[in-house]
Amino acid sequence: MTPDRITTPPSFLRRRVLAAGLALSLMSGVSATALAQEYDVLIRGGLVYDGTGAEGRAADVAIKGERIVEVGAIPATATAATTVDATGKIVSPGFIDPHSHAAPEIGTPELAAAVPILYQGITTVMINPDGGGPGDLRPQIDAIETNVPGVNVVPMIGHNGVRKDVMGLENRKPTPAELASMETKVREAMDLGAFGLSTGPFYIPGKFSDTSELVALAKVANTYPNAFHISHIRDESSYDVGVLGAIEELIEVSRQTGIIGVVTHMKMLGPSVWGQSEQAVEMINAARAEGLSIWADQYPYAASGSSLQSSLVPGWAQEGGPEATVKRLQNPEQRALIRQEMVANLERRAGANAIMIRNYRADPSLNGMRLDEIARRNLQDPLDTAIDMLIEGGASIVSFNMNERDVERLMQQPWTMTSSDGALGPFGVGGEHPRAYGAFPRKFRRYVLDREVISMAQAIHASSGLSAEVFSIKDRGVLRPGAYADVLVFDPQTIRDVATYQQPHAYSEGMEYIFVNGKPAVMDGEVTRERHGRVLRRGQ
DSSP, X not given: OOOSOOSSOOHHHHHHHHHHHHHXXXXXXXXXXXXXXXXEEEEEEEEEOOSSSOOOEEEEEEEETTEEEEEEOOOTTOEEEEEEEOTTSEEEEOEEEXXXXXXXGGGXXXXXXXXXXXXXXXXXXXXXXXXXXXXXXXXXHHHHHHHOOXXXXXXXXXXXXXXXXXXXXXXXXXXXXHHXXXXXXXXXXXXXXXXXXXXXXXXXXXXXXOHHHHHHHHHHHTTSTTOXXXXXXXXXXXXXXXXHHHHHHHHHHHHHHOOEEEETTOOOOSGGGTTTHHHHHHHHHHHHHTTXXXXXXXXXXXXXXXXXXXXXXXXXXXXXXXXXXXXXHTSHHHHHHHHHHHHHHHHHTTOGGXXXXXXXXXXXXXXXXXXXXXXXXXXXXXXXXXXXXXXTTOOEEEEEOOOHHHHHHHHTSTTEEEOOOEEOOOTTOSOOOTHHHHXXXXXXXXXXXXXXXXXXXXXXXXXXXXXXXXXXXXXXXXXXXXXXXXXXXXXXXXXXXXXXXXXXXXXXXXXXEEEETTEEEEETTEEOSSOOOOBOOTTO
16 A cells, blocks of 8 residues: 655665765765855755666765766855755656657647656656657657757657558558658658657557568668667557567567667556566567667556557558548448457457546546446447447547556566656646656655565666666766756655546656756746756757
C-alpha cells in the first residue's frame, strides 16, 4: 500500500545523508572559481545523485548561464542570484522521457508549457514514438520552436508517418520506387536533426511492413552518427509472431544494420505471455553479448493504453484506416469474419473486464466503465458492444493486462530506461491514462521507496543518464561541470503520483525545484510562467 505521506525520511536517505555529510565536511581543495564567483543558481546541502548510477553524496550544485559549473563543496562565502536550500532533499538530473506523446500539443500555445510533464521531473521528451508523427518534421519543429516549449524536445522520424505519406494505408509491400521515397524522407528528417528512427509495426500502416522494409530504413538512419531504432514491436502478446518473435525482429534489424535497437514500453501483454519476461531478458542479454547494442524502456504500470481498434480488430480489417474498418463492420459477412478473430484478441487482452473505456466521444458517460459492464447494461455480448462502439467512432482504452512480476523483472535490468508513454492534453478534459501525469514519480514512490524493487541510484540513472547515453543526448542526464543545467530538487518523503485510472488528471507531487537549461521552471513546487525548453537536434 502506498501512503499519502511518510513522516520520516526513508532509512536509506538517513544513512546516506549522515555518511555523505561527514565526507563533505572533510573535503578540501575547493576550486578558486567557487571561492570568487557569483553564480546564477546555487543549490546547497542536497543529496546529489549525478545520473551515472553512482550512489548519492552530499554536495552543492552551482549553475551559471545554462550550464552546471560546480558540483561539490562550495564555500559558504559564495553567492548566487538564486539559492536553494536542498537539505533533506534529493538533487538529480532532469528526467528524460524516451517515449512521449507530447506532440503535436506541445507545439501549441495552450499546452507548450507541458505542465503535467514538468511536475513529473521530466525536462526532456522524445517525440513521435511508435512510428508516429509526420513524415515531414519541419512544420512540427517550427511549431514547437515558435511556441517555446517548457521542456526540451528531441524529434524522431516515424516509419508509420513516412509510409503513410508515400503509400497511404495500403496492405502491401512497397515498390522499389516507394521504398526509395521512404528512404529519402528518413534521410531528410535526419538531416533536419532527428535523432533516430521510430517504428511501430503493431499499428497500421507499419503493420503491413516486413522486416526487410524496417532494415532498409534503419540502414539509412544508421549512416548518421549515434542514430538508433526504437520500436513498438510487432507483437507484445500472442497476436501473430508473439512477443519473443517480435523482440527477435528488432534484434535482427540491429544485427543486419549495426544500429542501436530499443524495445519501447517493453511488456508482456496478456495472460498468454505472462512470465515470458524471463526469456525476453535472456534474449536481450544474449544479443548484447553478441556485441549488439540492445536496450528497452518501460512505464511503471501493469495496465497499457491503446485504442479499441488496435487492440481487438485483426490487422487485415484495419487496412485503409478507421473509416474503411467501419464499412467492413457494417457488412454482415465481413463483420462475422472480423468478430471471429476478435474473440481471441479479447482473450489476449485478459477479457472484457480488463478493458476500461478511456475516451469515447460518441458517449462520454461511458468513460471509466469496463467493457463487460457496458455490455451488461446493453444486454449484449462484449464483442458486439465493442463493434458497435467501433462503428460509432471507436474509443481509447486502458487495458489491465500485465503481470506485476514481469513489470518488476524488466525494471531491474541495467538496460531498461524509464518512460511514460504519456500524452499531453488540457487538464481535466477527456479520458487519459494516469501515466501522462504520474509515470516517473510512481516509479520512485512504488518501486524504489515503498517496495525497494530497485535502488534510488538505479532509478535516477534509468530516468536520466542512461537515456542520455543510449540516445546520445549530449551533455544532459548528468550532474557535472559543463553539462546543461537540467536539474531537479525533490523530496523523497513526498514524491508520489496522484493520478489514478478513475481520476487521471492530477499532478504529481514532490518536485520542489526544477531548472531547465539553467532557468527556473518550477519554484517552491509551482510552475513558473516563463518557458525555457528548446528543440534539440542531432549533433548539436
